[in-house]
Amino acid sequence: MEREAEVLIVGGGPAGLALALRLGRAGRRTLLVERAPLPRDKVCGEGLMPMGCAALAALGVEPAQLPGHDFHGIEYRGRHRRVALDFPQGAAGRGIRRTVLLAALHARLAGLPAVTQLRDIIVAPLVEGGRVVGARGLRGVYRAAVVAAADGVHSRLAAALGPPLGPLPIARGVRYGVRQHFELGGRPPGERVRVGLFAPHHVYLTPTGPGELLATTMTDAAGFRALRGDYLGFLRATPYGALFEAARPASRRLGWVHPLFEARDHAPGGALLLGDAGGGADPCLGLGISLALLTSARAFASMSAMLEQPLARLDEERAFHEHRRRLFRHYGRFDTVFRRLISTRSGGEILLWALQHWPDTAQQLLRIVGERQPWRTLSWCALAMPWMRWRPPAASRAAGGKQHGRA
Ligand SMILES: Cc1cc2nc3c(=O)[nH]c(=O)nc-3n(C[C@H](O)[C@H](O)[C@H](O)COP(=O)(O)OP(=O)(O)OC[C@H]3O[C@@H](n4cnc5c(N)ncnc54)[C@H](O)[C@@H]3O)c2cc1C
Numbered sequence: 522m523e524r525e526a527e528v529l530i531v532g533g534g535p536a537g538l539a540l541a542l543r544l545g546r547a548g549r550r551t552l553l554v555e556r557a558p559l560p561r562d563k564v565c566g567e568g569l570m571p572m573g574c575a576a577l578a579a580l581g582v583e584p585a586q587l588p589g590h591d592f593h594g595i596e597y598r599g600r601h602r603r604v605a606l607d608f609p610q611g612a613a614g615r616g617i618r619r620t621v622l623l624a625a626l627h628a629r630l631a632g633l634p635a636v637t638q639l640r641d642i643i644v645a646p647l648v649e650g651g652r653v654v655g656a657r658g659l660r661g662v663y664r665a666a667v668v669a670a671a672d673g674v675h676s677r678l679a680a681a682l683g684p685p686l687g688p689l690p691i692a693r694g695v696r697y698g699v700r701q702h703f704e705l706g707g708r709p710p711g712e713r714v715r716v717g718l719f720a721p722h723h724v725y726l727t728p729t730g731p732g733e734l735l736a737t738t739m740t741d742a743a744g745f746r747a748l749r750g751d752y753l754g755f756l757r758a759t760p761y762g763a764l765f766e767a768a769r770p771a772s773r774r775l776g777w778v779h780p781l782f783e784a785r786d787h788a789p790g791g792a793l794l795l796g797d798a799g800g801g802a803d804p805c806l807g808l809g810i811s812l813a814l815l816t817s818a819r820a821f822a823s824m825s826a827m828l829e830q831p832l833a834r835l836d837e838e839r840a841f842h843e844h845r846r847r848l849f850r851h852y853g854r855f856d857t858v859f860r861r862l863i864s865t866r867s868g869g870e871i872l873l874w875a876l877q878h879w880p881d882t883a884q885q886l887l888r889i890v891g892e893r894q895p896w897r898t899l900s901w902c903a904l905a906m907p908w909m910r911w912r913p914p915a916a917s918r919a920a921g922g923k924q925h926g927r928a
Pocket of ligand 1: 532555557673779795
């Protein structure tokens with residue numbers, strides 16, 4: 522089978538679906554190739570940060586109208602300390618089951634005749650004359666003027682296009698993830714995402730419904746073997762035990778292997794790398810879906826320009842990748858420091874101690890993940906100077922209440 526279109530998107534996760542939606546609305550002939558039935562489930566913290574809520578709203582999908590649960594900040598907890606932080610300006614994130622979010626995006630594709638969806642596993646890019654002109658799957662060959670790799674953190678396309686044109690993603694190790702939703706037996710799931718720093722385990726508890734909590738744990742290989750046996754038993758043995766006393770599983774337990782990664786370099790004449798395929802923020806920041814949505818918005822603008830003016834293709838491609846790297850840069854620096862600190866129990870406790878003792882700095886730190894706009898002005902000095910602390914503008918203070926806002 523050989524298919525041809527203006528745009529080929531590999532991968533139907535948040536990045537691929539959001540891009541397909543924009544292209545379909547603009548009437549661009551698009552092939553969306555996904556290997557699994559949609560919506561595909563996978564291990565994720567499922568917390569859409571305020572930035573992601575704004576990006577989703579800009580796509581015409583109101584987060585508040587999707588089944589889920591709002592959260593207003595993050596609570597970090599170790600064995601001995603607990604620090605609760607709220608997002609600035611009353612911003613809210615929303616815990617939404619991944620399958621619910623993807624189904625909402627997928628449903629909106631149904632009315633767009635320009636988008637053709639295909640099931641196939643892409644195995645390699647199609648390169649002609651030093652330029653990516655499509656991709657080869659197990660069932661067929663797909664050609665397009667522009668190709669987007671949105672096939673996730675284990676992206677075959679990005680890996681194939683890495684050497685010799687650009688460095689490979691820097692994979693310095695792997696971690697393991699487990700996730701399962703729980704019905705809490707009448708308990709409220711809380712108003713913040715809870716992050717348990719119990720190295721080697723990091724537990725993320727996201728409210729995904731009025732009585733539902735998603736428990737996602739990242740850990741090392743030995744920890745993963747232990748968790749696979751009795752996950753609920755493991756959660757009950759953490760300081761969050763009381764929450765899970767009457768809990769019942771509300772979804773399948775899933776496992777996951779996650780490389781440590783940084784923003785990838787791009788290959789000129791290659792594919793646009795979207796979302797996790799382009800590398801970027803570590804799961805510990807909970808920004809992956811937000812950044813996937815944001816990179817797909819920028820990719821849409823670049824692709825439109827590339828299709829209008831094929832001669833400017835390389836410049837546009839470079840501009841997209843420069844934008845993507847800038848977007849990820851601050852988050853990459855921040856998550857490297859954060860991840861190293863929380864990788865040991867003492868590091869986690871020191872971090873919590875510091876957050877307790879420097880609340881202004883702690884509040885500044887939460888702006889990195891809690892802003893409605895991407896963080897561009899991170900300055901480590903500013904974070905350390907309490908007198909630089911942020912104050913909400915009078916207008917939004919007066920407005921109060923929670924808001925998701927638009928990008
Ligand atoms: C433990 C953990 C917790 C996380 N917590 C959060 C959180 O709280 N909030 C948040 O925003 N993000 C979180 N993330 C990150 C988030 O899950 C990802 O960043 C996000 O899913 C990236 O979207 P994507 O579309 O780029 O890739 P993906 O969602 O991975 O989608 C890629 C798609 O490509 C398909 N595909 C892959 N290979 C091929 C192929 N060869 N051919 C065809 N199709 C293919 C896959 O089937 C998949 O559907 C977490 C991640 C982990 C691991």
